[in-house]
Amino acid sequence: MSANHSPLVEKDKLIQELGYDDHFHEHHHGDKYQTNFLTTYIFSQDHKMIARQFLMTGIFWAVIGAAMSIIFRLQLGYPDADLSWLKPVLGKWITINDAGIGRLEPEFYYALVTMHGTIIVFFVLTAGLSGTFSNLLIPLQIGARDMASPFLNMLSYWFFFLSSVVMFYSLFLSTGPFSGGWTAYPPLSALPQASIGSGAGMTLWTVSLVLFVVSVLLGGMNYITTILNLRTKGMSMWRMPLTVWAFLVTAILGLLSFPVLASGFFLMLFDRSLGTSFYLSDIFINGQALDRIGGSPILYQHIFWFLGHPEVYIIILPAMGIVSEVLSVHARKPIFGYRAMVYSILAIAFLSFIVWAHHMFMSGVNPFISNFFVVFTLIIAVPSAVKVFNWISTLYGGNIRLNTPMLFCIGFVSMFISGGLTGIFLGNSAIDIQQHDTYFVVAHFHIVMGVAAFFGMFAGVYNWFPKMFGRFMNETLGKIHFWVTMIGAYAVFGPMHYLGMAGVPRRYYRFDNFDAFKDFTDMNKFITIAAIITFFAQLLFVVNFFWSMYKGRKMTEQNPYGSNSLEWTTPIETGHGNWPEKIPTVQRWAYDYGKDNKEFIQQHVPLAEGEEHSSH
Ligand code: HEM
Ligand SMILES: [Cu+2]
Numbered sequence: 001m002s003a004n005h006s007p008l009v010e011k012d013k014l015i016q017e018l019g020y021d022d023h024f025h026e027h028h029h030g031d032k033y034q035t036n037f038l039t040t041y042i043f044s045q046d047h048k049m050i051a052r053q054f055l056m057t058g059i060f061w062a063v064i065g066a067a068m069s070i071i072f073r074l075q076l077g078y079p080d081a082d083l084s085w086l087k088p089v090l091g092k093w094i095t096i097n098d099a100g101i102g103r104l105e106p107e108f109y110y111a112l113v114t115m116h117g118t119i120i121v122f123f124v125l126t127a128g129l130s131g132t133f134s135n136l137l138i139p140l141q142i143g144a145r146d147m148a149s150p151f152l153n154m155l156s157y158w159f160f161f162l163s164s165v166v167m168f169y170s171l172f173l174s175t176g177p178f179s180g181g182w183t184a185y186p187p188l189s190a191l192p193q194a195s196i197g198s199g200a201g202m203t204l205w206t207v208s209l210v211l212f213v214v215s216v217l218l219g220g221m222n223y224i225t226t227i228l229n230l231r232t233k234g235m236s237m238w239r240m241p242l243t244v245w246a247f248l249v250t251a252i253l254g255l256l257s258f259p260v261l262a263s264g265f266f267l268m269l270f271d272r273s274l275g276t277s278f279y280l281s282d283i284f285i286n287g288q289a290l291d292r293i294g295g296s297p298i299l300y301q302h303i304f305w306f307l308g309h310p311e312v313y314i315i316i317l318p319a320m321g322i323v324s325e326v327l328s329v330h331a332r333k334p335i336f337g338y339r340a341m342v343y344s345i346l347a348i349a350f351l352s353f354i355v356w357a358h359h360m361f362m363s364g365v366n367p368f369i370s371n372f373f374v375v376f377t378l379i380i381a382v383p384s385a386v387k388v389f390n391w392i393s394t395l396y397g398g399n400i401r402l403n404t405p406m407l408f409c410i411g412f413v414s415m416f417i418s419g420g421l422t423g424i425f426l427g428n429s430a431i432d433i434q435q436h437d438t439y440f441v442v443a444h445f446h447i448v449m450g451v452a453a454f455f456g457m458f459a460g461v462y463n464w465f466p467k468m469f470g471r472f473m474n475e476t477l478g479k480i481h482f483w484v485t486m487i488g489a490y491a492v493f494g495p496m497h498y499l500g501m502a503g504v505p506r507r508y509y510r511f512d513n514f515d516a517f518k519d520f521t522d523m524n525k526f527i528t529i530a531a532i533i534t535f536f537a538q539l540l541f542v543v544n545f546f547w548s549m550y551k552g553r554k555m556t557e558q559n560p561y562g563s564n565s566l567e568w569t570t571p572i573e574t575g576h577g578n579w580p581e582k583i584p585t586v587q588r589w590a591y592d593y594g595k596d597n598k599e600f601i602q603q604h605v606p607l608a609e610g611e612e613h614s615s616h
Helices: 007-018 023-027 037-042 047-077 084-093 106-142 150-170 200-229 242-273 297-331 338-351 367-379 381-395 404-427 429-435 439-469 475-501 515-551
Strands: 094-096 102-104
Touching: 047 102, 047 106, 047 150, 047 439, 047 515, 084 094, 084 102, 084 106, 102 106, 106 150, 106 200, 106 242, 106 297, 106 439, 150 200, 200 242, 242 297, 242 338, 297 338, 297 381, 297 404, 297 439, 338 381, 367 381, 367 404, 367 429, 381 404, 404 429, 404 439, 404 475, 429 475, 439 475, 439 515, 475 515
Parallel strands: none
Antiparallel strands: 094 102
């Protein structure tokens, strides 16, 4: 910038020319943010690097979380098996009896179940999914140089990292990590003496998740501000790809619900260490009444699920956004019902705040209150069905490329339908009386949230891997990964519906000492074997991921899929600031596929003579 040039004039000129004030312009030559290894790779403020950090940390946790589930599945499928070979890893949590048989300590079984849930829900499917793709795609797809605050964005990752370290450390406590279930209901969570995991394990669990909330809030504020304020010229809200809509609404949900969880956790910490009794009353320990009265464990449940239900949508909405985008690109068709998709996201988001007590039908809430929650819970099926209808209609008549990202999108739709249907059973309080706390619930949420969200994440990773690492992942391995996971997931969670309907409760250490459940021994074995096979397919993904980073086929064209959105207008090696020259201005929505006999028209391409905007 020349010295006789007033900054004000410069700014006005930019706004006039480009429609935005391109701050980045000022440090066009050399990047003041990335000067050495540390600022480029570790404390990076580049949203693309932060996305990769979220993804790597997410993969790390996914492997741990999944390995834990394999250990407790072994216990459930083969309760009499000798697990002494696990002693080198689990140490004192495997006890060897007189006959030389190694057994998993029941306490640690509960710790594994608890950690599995916590890790997958928060660290993998929230941070690993939303953190990765909101970071990667928001600036690239709306045409921004970076997030509104790259610094806060960096902090958001590091709070997640810190939260991870605390949780990881808790795995190695001599009393073990927290073991009262991922929902951490009191009194198990509120009384340090309630179980061994309720001591230091629970304290670290709570501290870790409070740090996690800070991370979500820092990230979410940034995503919202960036989307609302940093869109390039011409990128009206109604021209944004559905990914960006989904990330926006997800961030709003997070901002409104996570602070409630944090405050609930603070009350929990007070109960645990300051002698208050927000959540405690009428507790007897060894026949002795605890002198803490007046609180209510139900209060905690309300607070937890006020976050907990929106949280399930915080997990699934980004996956839905990714699926909408990838499905449309690889079906070579505009997404069907774009506006209906947006309105459905908004409707789901709104409704997700007024259904939380469907997790509490059996906690003694007034049945008349339950009716309110039943009605709104069932209404969520409407926007959900609209979305499913639109995905299928997008596929219908499409020129479908059955590549790995597309397969995972179709798998997502299948899982979302199967899991959504069982939600309708559970949403009826009268039916839930039978199903609550059984494997039916476990089956429901693993299919609709666990597997479906993972599928959305896989679709995203396979699809945008070239944008992240400049290379493609291996397609053959990808397809094997898909098919084994698709069949495996149904084999694992399908039979669980049956177990649940027969009344088999969740979170039990073993079932063979109950006459009623003896018949399910073989089914439990089957589930365990299916889970192990599915687990190995995920390791295949991890191998493919790291192998492809260095050895995958190189990306040679800027826009390999013939996609319309702006991330593919950046150079193959995308530097900090994303576009070396001006940011493209946007002329049309993101879904002009197959229009006027053109296979695709990118968003920055002006309307041809006589061309009309696609009505949407
Ligand atoms: C039409 C849609 C849906 C309905 C009507 C529905 C209904 C329900 C109900 C009533 C429960 C409580 C069951 C019980 O504990 O007895 C439940 C549990 C659950 N649902 Fe859904 N659901 C739907 C979709 C979803 C979606 C889309 C997700 C996530 C993406 C999800 C995630 C969960 C989770 C995580 C739990 C169990 C949490 C736990 O107890 O550990 N559900 N669902
Ligand atoms: Cu819910």
